[in-house]
Amino acid sequence: MHSIVAELIQEVIEDFDATTLVSRASAGGRYVSLTAEFTFQNKEQVNRLYAGLAACPYIRLVL
Numbered sequence: 001m002h003s004i005v006a007e008l009i010q011e012v013i014e015d016f017d018a019t020t021l022v023s024r025a026s027a028g029g030r031y032v033s034l035t036a037e038f039t040f041q042n043k044e045q046v047n048r049l050y051a052g053l054a055a056c057p058y059i060r061l062v063l
Helices: 001-014 041-053
Strands: 020-027 032-035
Touching: 001 041
Parallel strands: none
Antiparallel strands: 020 032
16 A cells, blocks of 8 residues: 555655655554655646545545
């Protein structure tokens, strides 16, 4: 999952540093939360990333 999300972000944010992607398991161990640090350059990047993440069948929620 970690690599899938990193790839989706790198498709939109070319200089994304995948080492900033941090994962944390839920209390029940059923889900994994991923946090990444990057800066959008424009609104188109925001829309493209949300669309890419939402289309991924392994991702349940995008905030």
